[in-house]
Amino acid sequence: MTKLEWQGVSLQKQGATLVDGVSIKVAAGELVGLIGPNGAGKTTLLRLAVGLERALVGCVTLDGTPIERLSLAERARRVAFLPQQSEAAWPISVRDAVRLGRLPHGGRDDGAVERALAAVGMADLAGRPLTRLSGGERALVLLARALAVEAGLLLLDEPTASLDPAHQLQVMEVLRRRADAGDAVVVVMHDLALAARCCDRVAVLHGGRLVAEGQGSAILDDPLLRSVFRITVDRGQLQGRPVFLPTRWVA
Numbered sequence: 001m002t003k004l005e006w007q008g009v010s011l012q013k014q015g016a017t018l019v020d021g022v023s024i025k026v027a028a029g030e031l032v033g034l035i036g037p038n039g040a041g042k043t044t045l046l047r048l049a050v051g052l053e054r055a056l057v058g059c060v061t062l063d064g065t066p067i068e069r070l071s072l073a074e075r076a077r078r079v080a081f082l083p084q085q086s087e088a089a090w091p092i093s094v095r096d097a098v099r100l101g102r103l104p105h106g107g108r109d110d111g112a113v114e115r116a117l118a119a120v121g122m123a124d125l126a127g128r129p130l131t132r133l134s135g136g137e138r139a140l141v142l143l144a145r146a147l148a149v150e151a152g153l154l155l156l157d158e159p160t161a162s163l164d165p166a167h168q169l170q171v172m173e174v175l176r177r178r179a180d181a182g183d184a185v186v187v188v189m190h191d192l193a194l195a196a197r198c199c200d201r202v203a204v205l206h207g208g209r210l211v212a213e214g215q216g217s218a219i220l221d222d223p224l225l226r227s228v229f230r231i232t233v234d235r236g237q238l239q240g241r242p243v244f245l246p247t248r249w250v251a
Helices: 042-049 072-078 094-105 110-119 135-148 165-180 192-198 222-229
Strands: 002-013 016-027 031-035 057-062 080-082 153-157 184-188 201-206 209-214 231-238 241-249
Touching: 002 042, 002 184, 016 042, 016 057, 016 184, 016 201, 031 042, 031 165, 031 192, 042 057, 042 153, 042 184, 072 094, 080 135, 094 110, 094 135, 110 135, 110 165, 135 153, 135 165, 153 165, 165 184, 165 192, 192 241, 201 222, 209 222, 222 231
Parallel strands: 016 209, 031 184, 031 201, 080 153, 153 184
Antiparallel strands: 002 016, 002 057, 201 209, 231 241
C-alpha cells in the first residue's frame, strides 16, 4: 500500500529550480533513501511532504490524500519529521525530551515514550540531562522523539551526519526495524555505501530531478556515480553483499 507519494512535484524559488517534476512512491514497510549531491532537492522533497513547502506543480499525498487537505494537527500525528542539524541541548531529561514526541496526540503516553527509548537503546539514560550526553547520544534522543510519535511515516534528513560509524549503524538498524514493523521510512543520506546496504530502494536526485531509482546495488553503477556524484569507486563483495569504496574525485 502506498503511504507517501510525490506526484510530479516542481518548486522554484527566486528563479532557482529546487525540484523539477519528481515522482516517487513509498510503501508502508519500506525504507527508501534519498541520495544525491548537495543542492539536489532532497531536503525540499521532505519539506514538501510535511507541508513546509507547497509545490507549484504536482502534489504530495499521504495515504492518497493531498497533504494540504490535512490540518496541521493531523499532519503532526501522521508524519514524524526529523530535520537536519536538530539541536538537543535543552536542560531537561532524556525521557522528557522524548515525551515531546507525544505532543501532537494531546496527551501523555508513557508506553510510547518507553518503547521509543528502548528502540534506540537509551532506556538506561532516560533520567540523564541532555546536557550530559555526547553528540551521538543526543542524536539518538532526537530519533527517539520522532519514534515516539508512532506516526507510521518517518521522514529523516541526514540523521547519520556527524555520527561515528557505530552510531550510524545503530540509527540505520533502528530505521530498518521500523520499516520491518510496517512503517514507511524515508531518509536523506550522503553515505552511498550505507544507503545501498540498508535501504530497500534509493532515489537519486540531481539538479532537482529524479535521475535513477531502484536497489542501490543495481543502479549505483560507474556511469551514474561519475556523472551525478563525480567519483569513481572500487567494487567488491563482502559476505555476499556488494560494497564499494570511493577512490577519486572526477573534475
